[in-house]
Amino acid sequence: NRNERRRIGRGKLRLQKWYVALSDTQKKKISREVIQMVLARKPKMCSFLEWRDLKIVYKRYASLYFCCAVEDQENELITLEIIHRYVELLDKYFGSVCELDIIFNFEKAYYILDEFILGGEAQETSKKIVLKAIEQADMLQEEAEAPRSVLEEIGLT
């Protein structure tokens, strides 16, 4: 259903997720087209765009655009709120999220997305439950993390 969701900032793709199998070239081409179209939109325009046989639903948060390409009969408004809920999740997790958080912790952004949406459909819409799942995973991570050598800590390897 939800074909792709992506976040872009200043024309750069920060995060992308595809729910249909496509080749890398196709993905790149689609990304380029969508980014161009969305960036060309002026404020106050509506958040929905027809594109090929899909609909693009997008929303802008500061310098970041969040876009979803969904099938024609999909509910646009609820898709818009999917985006918002995802932003809320990021915000809660990172503590007032900014673009840099997503760049430096892209793997986290992916986990949160997977907990929230799977196969293009909302899996768990409760904010508390999603965050709890992520926190539990983080706990596992901390336990597993053995102390590293000093050299590695400062990133020299």
Next chain:
Amino acid sequence: MPAVSKGDGMRGLAVFISDIRNCKSKEAEIKRINKELANIRSKFKGDKALDGYSKKKYVCKLLFIFLLGHDIDFGHMEAVNLLSSNKYTEKQIGYLFISVLVNSNSDLIRLINNAIKNDLSSRNPTYMNLALHCIANVGSREMAEAFASEVPRILVAGDTMDSVKQSAALCLLRLNRTCPDLVPMGEWTSRVVHLLNDQHLGVVTAATSLISTLAQKNPDDFKTSVSLAVARLSRIVTSASTDLQDYTYYFVAAPWLSVKLLRLLQCYPPPEDGAIRGRLTECLETILNKAQEPPKSKKVQHSNAKNAVLFEAISLIIHHDSEPTLLVRACNQLGQFLQHRETNLRYLALESMCTLASSEFSHEAVKTHIETVINSLKTERDVSVRQRAVDLLYAMCDRSNAKQIVTEMLSYLETADYSIREEIVLKVAILAEKYAVDYTWYVDTILNLIRIAGDYVSEEVWYRVIQIVINRDDVQGYAAKTVFEALQAPACHENLVKVGGYILGEFGNLIAGDPRSSPLVQFHLLHSKFHLCSVPTRALLLSAYVKFINLFPEVKGTIQEVLRSDSQLRNADVELQQRAVEYLRLSCIATTDILATVLEEMPPFPERESSILAKLKKKKGSGTVSDIEDSRKERNVNANANVNGSSDHTITNTSAKPPPSFACDLLATAPPPTNRPRPIPSSSMLHTPLTPLSPKAYTPQPVTPTVPFYQVTSSPSSDLLGLGNSSAVNSASPPTSSHAASLLVDVFSESLPVAALGSASAHVIEENFSRFVCKNNGVLFESQLLQIGLKSEFRQNLGRMYIFYGNKTSTQFLNFSSSVVCPEPLSSQLNIHMKAADPVLDGGAQLQQILNIECISDFVEAPVLNIQFRYGGSTQNISVRLPVTLNKFFQPTEMTSQDFFQRWKQLSAPQQEVQKIFKAKHSMDTEITKAKIIGFGTALLDGVDPNPSNFVGAGVIHTKTIQVGCLLRLEPNTQAQMYRLTLRTSRESVTQRLSNLLSDQF
């Protein structure tokens, strides 16, 4: 550096990312990345075994580099290794890398599948979730094969954790979307339905998505979900906003779940059970009521969530189309949104109203908003919203408001965005024709269209106006007068010159009585545009001139002079030169009687569906427009017959197009009347290619049926000139007129067979058809331009066919379209669904189209694939028989010798058996024969027949309605090079068909 978040430890990664961000130029960035890639590569290749942490870190760096847009061609193996790590974070990174980077057809899939299998059986919910997420993210066929039975088991197992159930449900949904054939329905389906009763709303949400998807394909299996969904919805809708705790979103109770439930209900008709139906109606009313309540929050999230549910409820109301009160209430609610300050709501209201307009209960209610909609057309600042307004005006149009709507659309067209002009032009043209009471209005409207937006008036539009004028003699005089006046404008669009030339050529005599539009004036007017026009238009004008010679003998001299001038007779363009030569000759040698016969007025065009409508449908895909059109059509029974009558058995985007096997039907979508009819490669033509013909004219053009504007220009006329030994190049002595005259008459009498020939050559290509009976992949068709390859797979009564179109030229194919036609009775026996193809196929490129096939009952004929595209200025039509044969729906059945003969005896009625004895066409190789029988779809049963050189097979044909068991026996006689094939099934038609298919293979 940002505030580093919790639980993170990869310092090296953060440093690398910072480095990249500090790069001042693209070059510096690439340099830094290459350095890092070299480093990682050497680490991976190095002798020292890497520990898990380093592997994780490097894999993560690779992932980051990939996400920056660079190609990554190594590291996959290391990522796969991470999967089997027992440290959670390493496993997690491994899975992430694979979800993002591994293509569904990677070689590593087997290794990955192994790791997933281990995690699924680990009983650790976190690991299970990671594994399920990975399956859902990759969703490849291989994964579906490996896990399609495992995932449902996890989903319905009693001891599965809620979070795992959610992942399993959506994972299964993804697999079902990728490979529906691999996800078998089973006893788990009924248990999935009961997940709608689960206490955990997250589980219900995930399950509802899954059930909706499955129910679309197998509505019967999930019928029970309707009552459960209604009950669930009712509880949500009536709950206080705090009841659902964290599932309440900005004071709206479980909006996602509500939307999904409403969507699920749209897979079914209104519930039959009165109580359930009543409860659902209550729910819908409550949702409509809530829309009127003051908002509980000023936040946009509140109104979005609330309205998301409302719009979905309205979709359900429209889907049911049975409750007039609800429909009208929905319409009023949308009417309020039309003037809402939120652009999004205005957009959605316009869109939703479009579908409401197609319901007979709400059509009138929608019409009351016409002024608001016209106003949005004028004032909306966003083109997407204006587009919706145009769509809605089109949808709400009927006889009562057609004039107003067409006028508004025309005036909008003057300032409309370029991107939507063509579509508006098509819509105006359709409405003008459909609701024309008097055709003078229609003619005016189309000429206005050409004046305002000539560049966007496609060929279909102006062909159509000509067809209509020719078919209606009450409007011909008016049309002639109007085009004459329009042509007076100093700068008029070329499309107007075309229409003008054609109409004056046919009906100029109707206005010739007026000295202001005398024949000579008409001619000079047309000729004043001649030099500014493109070649096809000039060609059309030349034909108009020769028609003038017939209509007005007094201008014959003037026209002959024009034809005789060097710029015509020696024109560099072969087409123009040929026309000038032939027309001049014709006017010199033919008597007036013969001229009158040859240049007679065009006969009426056969009534048929508007080609414009077909074009609009194509443009918009099979989506909204055609739906609206189809349902509206039923209501507008009085509307012009031309636009009615879509053929039910034609499928897909071009659904309205008539099957091209009838040349006359095709006229609707045929190339322009300007084109001289292309020489049909008939034998007479090929023998006397004296007239200069461009090589292109000889390229195989399977039927380009043309509108025969002038019979004289159809191919036999060149034959005539050839016989007369006069050609443009040779300019030999002219034949005597009497000789020519008799020939001309002959020519005329031949012109009808020529048209018939055109239709005959529209044959369906099936030369490779029988090759596919026993196999599923290969090349179906190949010409100099196009190659069509097939890959198909069948399972039970379902099938999927991948069609690959390869453009063998270096030029683009434009307006590429394809459709599948199932002639009666096949249309009720097979369901074929096809997504629209991309209209452009680049040179050297390949395009894939997927066909989903469902076998309803046994069948004999095979569907036909029609392909149309423009290549180098001409339209190519190709029709190929698609190898969807009954045996594809075989499931092999293994059985013992005893079983076989017992069943064999049961099928002993004479009509159940077909026996054929035939000569071997191929070498009688045992292995090949075995492979063919297996390829045919039956099981090959060893040791059943007492004679080991015989072959015995058994299988069951699966269709939606019946299953037919089939037993077969093939007895080769190598000495005689003969076979005897005996088939027994319980159904005569099946036996016959299978026997015909199989006996052709040996």
